[in-house]
Amino acid sequence: MVFSSHVFIFAFLPLVLLGYYLLPRAVSGQRLRRAQNLFLIAASLFFYGYFNVSYLLLIAASILVNYALARAIQDCRQQGLVKLCFILGVLFNILLIGYFKYYDFFIENINFLFHSNYALKHLLLPLGISFFTFQQLSFLVSVYKKEEQVEDFINYCVFVLFFPQLVAGPIVLYSEMIPQFRDESRCRFNGDNMAGGIFMFCIGLFKKVVVADTVALFVDNGLAQSSLGLVASWAVVLSYAMQIYFDFSGYSDMAIGLGKMFNIDIPYNFLSPYKSESFSELWRRWHITLGRALSTYVYKPLGGSRKGEFRACVNTFITFFISGLWHGAAWTYVLWGSIQGLLIALERPLRSKLAKIPHPLRVFSTFILFALLATIFRAENFSQLGMVFSGLLNFSNINIAQISALVLDNSFDFPTAVDIIYLFGLLAVLLFVVLRCKNSKEMLESFRCDSKSLAFTVFLFCFSVIHLSRGSIFIYFNF
Amino acid sequence: MNNKNLSSAQWLRRFLALVLAVLAILAVLVYIIDPYYHYRAYDHKYKIDKIFSVPGVVKNYDYDTIIIGSSMTQNFDMDSFRRELGQNPVKATLGGIDTPEVAALLKLAQDAGHAENYYLCIDETMLFGDEGEQRFPEYLMDNNPFNDYRYFWGYEAWMRFIPLDLALLAADKLGIALPQRFQDARSVDKMGEWAYRYSFGKEQVLDAYANSANGEGIQLDENAAVEDPIAQCDKFLSSIDLSQGNVVLYFPPYSALMWYKMQQEGRLDNYFAAKRYFTAQLSAYDNVTIYDFQGADFTTDLDNYKDVRHHSPEINDFIVHCFATGEYRIAPEQVVETEARILQNIETLLAENPEIPTLRN
Known part of the structure; x- marks a missing residue:
């Protein structure tokens, strides 16, 4: 789904906003923030899958692997294992983006240089792969350098998937987003923010x-x-x-x-x-x-x-x-x-x-x-x-x-x-x-x-x- | 204007109300003006566009005869149909029309229920060409009112057509005489007509043939032959319903140079096979008549053409005359006779025009 489409502006966005701000009526206390984040994750997955449902598998795999490795880097006591997990994480992200984005480019150049005839894959580039891969890679680096703490899986998902920045950035940092997704004072409707947001949109x-x-x-x-x-x-x-x-x-x-x-x-x-x-x-x-x-x-x-x-x-x-x-x-x-x-x-x-x-x-x-x-x-x-x-x-x-x-x-x-x-x-x-x-x-x-x-x-x-x-x-x- | 401060709640409420009001006004205006004839059609009112106006004209105009086809049909003079055949015609044409578009227009016309006579130009690309996309907007082709918002708040309607249409109407009201091309642009009869923009003659045709860089599609394309033209024909035939009304299918008279080009590309036999199969399937229909102009003698005279494919409006007039007299009408099994004539015409063309070069990759 693109922002500049009828379906986004007249259906998706109003419904998501409505659902998001109706949640405080059904859920209260600490569960509210969690429920809203889960709601945003579901909405963002729908937003992303609307382009192509098969993309969902890719982004889900990317999130799961990165989260597991980030946890391992943080929780592991052995320095060697921490380093191994970090290298694996970097390799995973580079290979993922390399395969989908650079495979044909690489093969074309090999074919040109060596007059070979390896087949191109003509893969459909998953939307925003450069953005969400970069964002997660930067998070892994921050965890490895002990600048970030890995928290629960839902927060991590909302950090990667939040639909306004999912497919074309801005490339956000965990440290600037997660405190906001945790902040209970941001759960309720704020007229000034809504008006300013509409103006900016x-x-x-x-x-x-x-x-x-x-x-x-x-x-x-x-x-x-x-x-x-x-x-x-x-x-x-x-x-x-x-x-x-x-x-x-x-x-x-x-x-x-x-x-x-x-x-x-x-x-x-x-x-x-x-x-x-x-x-x-x-x-x-x-x-x-x-x-x-x-x-x-x-x-x-x-x-x-x-x-x-x-x-x-x-x-x-x-x-x-x-x-x-x-x-x-x-x-x-x-x-x-x-x-x-x-x-x-x-x-x-x-x-x-x-x-x-x-x-x-x-x-x-x-x-x-x-x-x-x-x-x-x-x-x-x-x-x-x-x-x-x-x-x-x-x-x-x-x-x-x-x-x-x-x-x-x-x-x-x-x-x-x-x-x-x-x-x-x-x-x-x-x-x-x-x-x-x-x-x-x-x-x-x-x-x-x-x-x-x-x-x-x-x-x-x-x-x-x-x-x-x-x-x-x-x-x-x-x- | 006073810049009044508002609370955020007031601002948001008014924003919502104003947006709804403006969008509603835009929708009502489009419904009333109806620049694409989506709800009602007129002659000589608005600028007619080949993509946006054709569906509305097919649905809402008053006619009993419809001509569906590519640029080969766009220069038909509707008066010649009236004069020669006593019919009340309309053209539903699109340059480079593809089989999904022919099928969609035919269905639209059949659903509209105005037509008794259907004329379909069967281009060689339809029998074994690449299948393109349906270019007519879906919201104009269907009867679903829920997607008409694309029309009410449509870019083309508001930014391209309504300002121009209102200016044309204002000029009419004020008695300003507009150039003829502005008048023609609003004529349903002249919808899609292009002949006035080009000159015809052997020189143009040979130029187009020889100069492969000019984008006229005359480069030698040895990959153009289709592996399975029969499957393409079956697909096309299954997409159109030929059982309604009087259906006239005609194979248009490309120049003999076009056949020579196809021969060099190695796809002429391929085309003949497809055409034979296609016409054989038509024997099942009593209401279908076939005209085949592809072996006509005049195809060797390049002065009748603007490029290898497109003939002059005089040929269009002649075709209509033939529809009235029955000349060039064939039975499905006679299609093979045309093949021999096409091959003979290629030889005649080359003998009369020895300067025609062989195309190379």
Whole structure:
């Protein structure tokens, strides 16, 4: 089930909220929290199984094995056994994700290198496998390092399965979620949280179904061309930068809003990344919870910045290389991650020189560079990427009329001038929003229950609802 | 506007009430405007869309004859049916239509109960092509009122059609003369028509044939032959009910170059086998007549085409004329005679046009 669907918004969510807040009428005392967590687990399993029932077996196996190993790591007295359980846990998670996500990629490369012909499996990637595997792996590490205590199985399940963050994050930590799922003061309906949650959910929904899915059309149409002129290439690059931001931050906002409806605070994942003046700043504002996890479990164990400037640069590069691979099993992702890593690594020694460049120029160049790199992320293969990139500097083929092909949605052929004004007008508005306007966190913090916020939220919701039937899937579900 | 502070309970109650009110108003407006003709159909009122309007027209328009098919049927002149056959026709067509879509449209028309005459264009892809998805939205194809919310709060209805439809209606009211293509876009008779956008001629056809990069699907595809065309035919036949009304099935006249291409791909015999089997199954129906234009002499004249497959509207007129006169009507067992003519036409085409190259991988 996706958040931006009729079935989720008009059936699943209202019923789950109703059930959740009716439980206090039937159960009281300490049993209430447990009953609510069990209810959330059941709802989340339904949410996850709605995509594909067979996924349930996989996620159930993942949870059972990780929980058993975490318990063994915590309870075992023999240090050797603890280490063995930990290694088994790490291997289990890496093999699980490796099998489903990277098997075909690995075999393709073997076949290419050795001219062999091993069969590909074409496995259907279980949704959110990267997220729930990473989350559980990080938990195992924390237990091994004695930073976390394994508690009862129900709490562990709700930590992994809580549907708002299950399939595309934010990647949450046990220590920030479990106290909330234990807290009895969060059991009962809270009007302020509910209103704030609805407000945040509507912002995210609007970002996804209205904004991201609209610009997605430009990108899809652009990449379907056999060649792109200068103007259309830039339109595709800028549109995709907008699409990926509004898509993923929209999803995260919805997750945060949903959490709030259940009185659960989910960490922010995006803080105006396009306002950044450097790549390192951008990655502190973009997919924050992934950056946090990679920093804790990859960058710091590699030595972080403790072993001098050069090692810090190398460690940064390795971390982003892994980030690229985490995002997807293709060389385009690896290239994308590697270039990000290289740029951030290079920013370290050049800090003082870069600081002399005027702020607007730094923001602009960071944004453009990120948008170009995002195109690598989007391209299905290197020839598609070559088509876009060669168009970017092709001053002999400006072909502004090609914008009509990008805007085409098969409803009516409007004059090219209208298409150009529409596409670039929309991109200009979005650019203004991402560079100058408040982000979702700031909007939620300044949210008050008043008639203005009411009208705004009703507009966001209703306008989004009429975009639901357009149908699409979140970009980050693929990871 | 005064920004009035509210308690969270008031905010939530009003949010719920306002959302319900807005959604109800949107639903009522869609029901009244009905841009897809889902509840009632008119001529020359709204912009007609090949995906969204066809189901409503089939259900609610006034007709006694329905033509179901692919782009091969989209340029039929409805007046020619009126003139030559005295019928009151409507087109239910979709470019690249697939067998599930033909079956769905036929069933929709049969359930609607308007039609006495059914014309079905049987494309070669239907007999052994890949089976695609049914592209007409489910909520427009069924009679289930509970999924009409997809229409009431539909993106296409609200963001694409209603604004345009209201603008067109306003232009009518204000007496603003719109270009002819805006008028044609609202004509049920012209639903799906595409001929005005293209030019026809040998040059275009040879260009399309020779330039494999232009996406016209003329690349040599040696994997195109289907292992079991009989099973595909059985599947198609079992999905359609041919027992109602007067049914006319016709095999459309692709250019001889199309047959040459299929011959090079090694799937011409495969197609012949499928077609023979398909027509043999039709002998069971007294109400089905078959027309086969695939061996027609004019298929060697590439000036009649825009690419290897698509013929000019004049050929459509000729086909309707044949429906009236019975020319090109065949009995199921006569289908083999067409095969010899197709092979002869390929030879004639190549003799008359020695510049036609052989396709390569």
